[in-house]
Amino acid sequence: MTMHLFDTARGEVVPFEPGPTVTMYVCGITPYDATHLGHAFTYLTFDLVIRRLEDLGHEVHMVRNVTDVDDSILGKARELGVDYLNLATSEVASFHEDLAALDLRPASAEPRATESIQSILDLIDRLESTGHTYTVEGTTFFDTSTWEGFGSVSGYDEATMVAYAAERGANPDDPRLRNPLDFILWQASADDEPSWDSPFGPGRPGWHIECSAMAMAELGQTIDLHGGGDDLVFPHHECEETQSGAANGVPLTRHWMHVAMVSYEGIKMSKSLGNLVFIRNLRHLHDPRAIRLSLLAHHYRAGFEWFDHDIDDGVTRLDRLITAAGRPTGPDPAPTLATIRNALDDDLNTAAARDALDMLAGAILAGAGKNPGSAAGLTEAAGLLGIRLDESVPESWVRTT
Ligand SMILES: [Zn+2]
Structure with a gap:
């Protein structure tokens, strides 16, 4: 018996045939708010894959990162007037409680971006020395024109990629960009933000580079299965694949798996609309x-709508x-x-x-x-x-x- 799973990059259901030990990397949370039903649905999906693989006799090493430095956590910490790492610690603790209550398998390792700065810098350094980067005013970008495979994970055309990039945290109109889809590897920090010294100037990592660096540090250059919510297909996973492929000369993963979003009673669940269904509340009832x-x-x-x-x-x-x-x-x-x-x-x-x-x-x-x-x-x-x-x-x- 073999599991058959949909691979986003190939666009079809294919046999998933890893060796005795399976390496899996699932993108984790930015710990600035409580676990909601969408998180639970995503992590439940990967939990079922892990359980079935174990049932088939495999040993599974699942790594799930914690993005403890990015615009959202720094913004929330600023709003609450607390240290961003303290906010991360308390939110990660409640995340673990929620996941344990749902009986989701714990990760084999849970690396944090702030504890992985050296491997992030090493990776950017390799990209720089092979001509894949440029730096403008303290920000180092990946030059997507240097990598033919850009677009191979999502399969999106350029207009769709530009639209998603704008919607999901990037700025394709940034005048510093050589190409609208070039993405940040390292950026200067604002005055009240954490900053690390680097060969590219003082600053902090971009969003995508941490997952490539942590996946490589924990699981090697090519992993068996990589996934997350389907809002990560582009730009996050596309950029991960590009920078890992460019640095290592081999694909980041053999299989891409993405989980659809959950809405609430007809409306997309979102923080700004205040209609998130929190696991903490649900499991108390x-x-x-x-x-x-x-x-x-x-x-x-x-994707589906959750009704009470x-x-x-x-x-x-x-x-x-x-x-x-x-x-x-x-x-x-x-x-x-x-x-x-x-x-x-x-x-x-x-x-x-x-x-x-x-x-x-x-x-x-x-x-x-x-x-x-x-x-x-x-x-x-x-x-x-x-x-x-x-x-x-x-x-x-x-x-x-
Ligand atoms: Zn990630």
């Missing part, structure tokens, strides 16, 4: 396993699973286990996997079959989806609502 079950209804490549009542379905399903797991007999669980594994291998068809689980629970509850291993099979099947039904469930998860 509901068993986190019900949140997982509700999210599993949606395919990771299909969506949690009800997860609560009902969880209740049925828990009751069924306590029954002494039921049908043979083997076909369900096979169906769930096949569904996960089919580009993570979580809805089909969840329905198969629910059908087995339904059959057990209906008194079908006399197999004494049915409940154990149900528990194993639920485990493939990260739903714990055994005695290891923390008491704090169990809600009476």
Whole structure:
């Protein structure tokens, strides 16, 4: 059995066939606000990949970075009048609590941008010595005209790339640019911002370079799978691929995987609209396993709208699973286990996997079959989806609502 997953760069579902040890890099958070449902959906998706790969006998090394220096965290720290690193520490701690509550596998390593400055500078230095950069007024840019493959991850045309660059933090009209899509590797810091000495002048890293540097430092030049939310396809991942490819002469990753965005009741979830659904609030009201079950209804490549009542379905399903797991007999669980594994291998068809689980629970509850291993099979099947039904469930998860 082999997982088949959609690869953004190839634009199709392809077999994902890594070696015994899988290297995975998932772009992490900028720790300036609480974890919301969109984060949870993204990290849940990669968690399911990890669980299935482990089930197939692989060992997975997943690295997830922390962007603890960029415009958003510095802006928020300024607004709150606190030190940006203190803000990062407290937000990372709540992020870990939320992820642990959702039973998401912890990262094997979680490097921080501010602790990776030397590897970032080493990478920029290599790009400079091979003629891929230029520096204007204290800012060092990557010259995209020096790299033929620019655009190979997203497949976007130039107009689309320019539009996304403008929307997502860059300024294609910056008069210092040789080409509108050139991107910042190193920039001068404002007076009240942190600054590091460098051969390119004092300053701080651009957004994209940190992930290339940290992926390389933690996992090597080419990783098996790299991903994040689909708003990272361009410019973030395009720029990562370009600078890593230019520096190393080999691709950054063998497979690109992106997770669609979550809206809230018809409107895009965003900080500025104030309609973020925070995991902290949701998990205080509901068993986190019900949140997982509700999210599993949606395919990771299909954006969806979350409605408050969506949690009800997860609560009902969880209740049925828990009751069924306590029954002494039921049908043979083997076909369900096979169906769930096949569904996960089919580009993570979580809805089909969840329905198969629910059908087995339904059959057990209906008194079908006399197999004494049915409940154990149900528990194993639920485990493939990260739903714990055994005695290891923390008491704090169990809600009476
Ligand atoms: Zn990244």
